[in-house]
Amino acid sequence: MALRKLPRQQRSREMVDRIxxxxxxxxxxxxxxxxxxxxxxxRAEVSPGSLYQYFPDKASIVEEVTARYVDRLAEDVVASLVDHVHEDPEAMARATAEALLSALERDPTLLRVVxxxxxxxxxxxDRLGLERRVRDVLRAYLGGRQSPAARRRDPARSSWLIVLAVESLAVRFVLDEDPPLTRDELxxxxxALGLAWW
Amino acid sequence: MALRKLPRQQRSREMVDRIxxxxxxxxxxxxxxxxxxxxxxxRAEVSPGSLYQYFPDKASIVEEVTARYVDRLAEDVVASLVDHVHEDPEAMARATAEALLSALERDPTLLRVVxxxxxxxxxxxDRLGLERRVRDVLRAYLGGRQSPAARRRDPARSSWLIVLAVESLAVRFVLDEDPPLTRDELxxxxxALGLAWW
Amino acid sequence: MALRKLPRQQRSREMVDRIxxxxxxxxxxxxxxxxxxxxxxxRAEVSPGSLYQYFPDKASIVEEVTARYVDRLAEDVVASLVDHVHEDPEAMARATAEALLSALERDPTLLRVVxxxxxxxxxxxDRLGLERRVRDVLRAYLGGRQSPAARRRDPARSSWLIVLAVESLAVRFVLDEDPPLTRDELxxxxxALGLAWW
Amino acid sequence: MALRKLPRQQRSREMVDRIxxxxxxxxxxxxxxxxxxxxxxxRAEVSPGSLYQYFPDKASIVEEVTARYVDRLAEDVVASLVDHVHEDPEAMARATAEALLSALERDPTLLRVVxxxxxxxxxxxDRLGLERRVRDVLRAYLGGRQSPAARRRDPARSSWLIVLAVESLAVRFVLDEDPPLTRDELxxxxxALGLAWW
DNA sequence: GATGAATGAGCCTTCATTCAT
DNA sequence: GATGAATGAAGGCTCATTCAT
Incomplete structure (x- = not known):
């Protein structure tokens, strides 16, 4: 009804979002x-047929959900990274870890389901994308800042390791019933991991 | 038809294995x-009905597959751990990492599917069980060996971190198309991670 | 295939009827x-899935068949009862017995299956419903007409007896291969039974 | 084990009974x-295969259950009939009705299931057999005793009617949650039905 | 575009029956 | 005879997808 009045583009965007x-x-x-x-x-108050006007199949709908979810995660983490780029490495690492945990804690039920x-x-x-984005930023912004001593390591290797480990640990921490460390300890x-490996 | 002529399928244990x-x-x-x-x-050259003589439903069949797979993984890793318990920490860590990677590399296709x-x-x-087993052994055998300096850390916390990180990294390494480090580097x-965190 | 070319099956009510x-x-x-x-x-020239758009399960489909069948029976009997309410009891009883038998004879195969x-x-x-409907009408329309002498009996008791006996006898008559009496005798x-028991 | 010692005939009889x-x-x-x-x-503590040594299929097992059940019913009713054959018709009818009701009340759960x-x-x-047996006895033993006045009726017709009506009514009485008459009234x-119709 | 009734391939599971031991 | 593991035909039902309106 009201929708009929909206410009086409708007309508379809709204439908996708609704779905x-x-x-x-x-x-x-x-x-x-x-x-x-x-x-x-x-749930979308839409006909089953309409789904297929915006998505080729069921899988793609679910994929869009996860894509948006993980993108939001990436956004938050990258934003934090960028925001603290001028601070010392530890402060930046801490801020990023905090940002990641907060992002994961925002919708733990969805996190668990996904x-x-x-x-x-x-x-x-989606996860690969998230990891790549974070890695890219990491390397771009921090790359130059490496101490000569740390330079011994391949940035690609370091960032792969750090990003993966941090991601796994953070997710599991949020999902674990009863993790054996506090959030602050994590x-x-x-x-420490970030600083040691970089 | 053809089956009729074959010797009756072997019993219980063998049947479960076959399935x-x-x-x-x-x-x-x-x-x-x-x-x-x-x-x-x-594939088991068995009738559909026979499945249900040994498993309550489809899910439990798949569960048995993963349980056995992950148990085997755990077995290998724990065995290596125990075997090298008398060596210095680094040698032990190295042997265990090797054992884990080898175990994961044994059936990469199944690993990917699972x-x-x-x-x-x-x-x-299954994974929680694997992690717990490894953690327990880690803490039991290495716990006493900590240097006073290292004692500052909670073993539960350390083992949680190490086991999780190592597991994630190793699995992803095996599954990654084109990981940015060699097996030896990993x-x-x-x-290094194990030693640093312990 | 062929179905694809046909006009889309008719909706709801018609679909239910078709099934x-x-x-x-x-x-x-x-x-x-x-x-x-x-x-x-x-047989309905419909897909199996469509059945479940209109019925929750197989049982409910069969139930609908019997419900409609028995309802039709009840309708016929009650209609006859009502139509002959102004006549003397014997005429009414006769008309009703006739109506019941005719109704049962209309689809003897279905009767046998049911x-x-x-x-x-x-x-x-369904049968309880049929019996109740007939009993209610019986008592409502004939109740007032009882001769003082007949009044000695409890209408609930009488109608229960009569309806049940008549139903059983009529059904068995229609279903019996070779009943030992003619339809007219029945x-x-x-x-006689109705008059005697009332 | 113990069974092995029993004579063959005994064994098979016992198995059938057990089943x-x-x-x-x-x-x-x-x-x-x-x-x-x-x-x-x-439940019989017997292997599924053994069932087929004594019965051709599942249906025949159930049939044997109902056959035995209904035979027992017939036995009781016929016995009562025979026992009271020398009494006056009303006493005999009453005794028989009582016997039938008692027989039905002995195992109401099985009655309901059957x-x-x-x-x-x-x-x-089974039911036809029961009815025939009762009818035969009825006609044989009471046939000669009919008053000349009652003689106007065909015994086959009368017994069909009476047996059927009595059976239906008695069963329904036992099965009904809340029948509108007492047992004595029934x-x-x-x-009354028996006397009137004979 | 939106609808939603209809589709139908295909899945999981049951259970009466068999037959090698 | 007794066993009981194995059988396998068949059934009820789901749900992603389509397409006439």
């Missing part, structure tokens, strides 16, 4: 196993 | 999405 | 044991 | 829908 939001809700509320296209359509219920292949590319360890 | 092996093969050959009970039965196609929740418990880094 | 009719046909043609959802779908192949529990409620007996 | 008893128990405990050959074998859960066709023959009515 993605509905899919995210279903994921969080019912889990991945129970996510059906009909349920998503219901990380544990979805086949990893479904969000692998941040300390993450910072 | 699990078939499921593994299907997983590797066709992927998780295409694993159906009928396909597993076909890690990327299966919903993580399907093998989460081992070096893993050893 | 119920198909189920009835299958019941009559193949018997209850051979009624499968796929067979019903075939009465003999279906578990009685599957149409028990009607006479049913009438 | 039939188990089937009856399953029927009562789990209902007809959940009666499977495996469950019967379990009457409501089993497809009627599965016990139709007996009175059944007796």
């Amino acid at each position: 993605v939001a509905a899919a995210r809700d279903v994921l969080v509320a019912d889990g991945y196993d129970r996510l059906t296209t009909n349920r998503v359509a219901d 990380w544990e219920e979805l086949p990893a292949a479904r969000h692998l590319d 941040v300390d360890d993450l910072v | 699990v092996a078939a499921a593994r093969d299907v997983l590797v050959a066709d992927g998780y999405d295409r694993l159906t009970t009928n396909r597993v039965a076909d 890690w990327e196609e299966l919903p993580a929740a399907r093998h989460l418990d 081992v070096d880094d893993l050893v | 119920v009719a198909a189920a009835r046909d299958v019941l009559v043609a193949d018997g209850y044991d051979r009624l499968t959802t796929n067979r019903v779908a075939d 009465w003999e192949e279906l578990p009685a529990a599957r149409h028990l409620d 009607v006479d007996d049913l009438v | 039939v008893a188990a089937a009856r128990d399953v029927l009562v405990a789990d209902g007809y829908d959940r009666l499977t050959t495996n469950r019967v074998a379990d 009457w409501e859960e089993l497809p009627a066709a599965r016990h139709l023959d 007996v009175d009515d059944l007796v």
Whole structure:
């Protein structure tokens, strides 16, 4: 009704958002196993057929959810990185670790569903993208700042290692029922890892 | 028809093994999405009904595959750990990292399917078990050996960090198309990480 | 294929009717044991999936068939009852017995399937409904007309007895290969029974 | 073990009984829908294969249960009939009605399962047998005793009617949640029916 | 574009029955 | 005869996707 009045472009954008939001809700509320296209359509208050006007298939809808989710994560982390680029390495590392944890803690249910219920292949590319983005920034902004001593290491190798380890640790920390360290301790360890490896 | 002529399928234990092996093969050959009970039965040269004499449902078959796979991994790693317990920490760390990588490299296709196609929740418990086993051994055998200086750290915290980081890194290394470091470099880094964090 | 070319199946009400009719046909043609959802779908020239858009499960389809069948029976009997309410009791009883028999004779094959192949529990409620409807009308319309002498009996008791006996006798008469009385004799007996017990 | 020592004939008789008893128990405990050959074998503490040494198929096992059940019913009723043959018709009718009701009340759960859960066709023959037996006795023993006035009626017709009506009414009385007459009232009515129709 | 009824391939599972031991 | 593991046909049902309106 009201939608009919909107400019075309707007409408389709809105539909995509509506569908993605509905899919995210279903994921969080019912889990991945129970996510059906009909349920998503219901939640989006849209007909099942309309889904296929904006997405080629069910998988692509879920992928868009994870893509947006992981992009947001990347955005937050990169933003923090950029914001603290002028500070000393430790401060920057700390800020970044904090930013990552906060980002992961924002929607732990979705994080759990994405990380544990979805086949990893479904969000692998997103994660690779996130890792690459962070790595690129890391290398670009910090690369020049390496102490001659640290220079012995290959930045590609270091960033691969750090980013992967930090990501895994942070995610598992948020998801673990009862992790054997506090959040602050984890941040300390993450910072230490970053500094040691760079 | 043809089956009628064959000796009756072997009993229980052998049957379970046959089914699990078939499921593994299907997983590797066709992927998780295409694993159906009928396909597993076909591959096991067994009737679909027989599956249900040994497993309550499809999920439990897949679970057994992952359980056995991850158990084997754990076995290898723990064995190496125990074998090198009397050596100096670095040698032990190196041997363990090697053992883990070798274990993961033994069946990379299955590793990929389990890690990327299966919903993580399907093998989460297995992984937690693996991690716990390794952590326990680590703490038991190395705990007493800490230098007073290293004593500053909580072993639970250290082992959680190390095990998780090493696991993630090793798996990703094996699965990555084109990792930015050689296998030897990774081992070096893993050893360094272990020594640094302990 | 062929279906693709046909006009889209008619909607809701018509679809329900189509399915119920198909189920009835299958019941009559193949018997209850051979009624499968796929067979019903075939006969209805509808896809198996469509069945489940209108019925929650197979049982409910069969239930609808019996419900409609028994409702029709009830309708006929009640209609006759109402039509002859102003006549003397014997005429009314006779008309009703006739109506019941005619109704049962209309689809003897379905009657046999419903009465003999279906578990009685599957149409028990329908039958109870039929009996209640007839009893209610009986008591409402005839109740006031009882001769003082007849008043000695409890109408609830009388109607229970009569309705049950008449129903059983009539059904068995229609279903019996070779009943030891003619239809007219049965009607006479049913009438006598009704008059005697009221 | 102990069974091995028994004479052959005994053994097979005992097995049949064991199986039939188990089937009856399953029927009562789990209902007809959940009666499977495996469950019967379990309950009989016998292997599934053994069932087929004594019965051609599942249906025949259930049939034996109903046959025995209905035969017992017939036995009781016929016995009562014979026992009271020398008394006046009303006393005999009353005794018979009582005997029937008592017989039905002995195992109401099995009655319900047989009457409501089993497809009627599965016990139709048994019922026909019961009815025939009772009718035969009725006609044989009471036939000669008819008053000349009653003689106007065809005994085959009368007995068909009476037996059927009495059977239906008695069964429904036992099965009804809340029948609108007492047991004594029903007996009175059944007796009246018998006397009136004979 | 939007709709939503219809589709139908295909899945998991059951269970009466068999037959080698 | 007894066993019971194995069988396998078949069934009910789901759900991603389509397409006539």
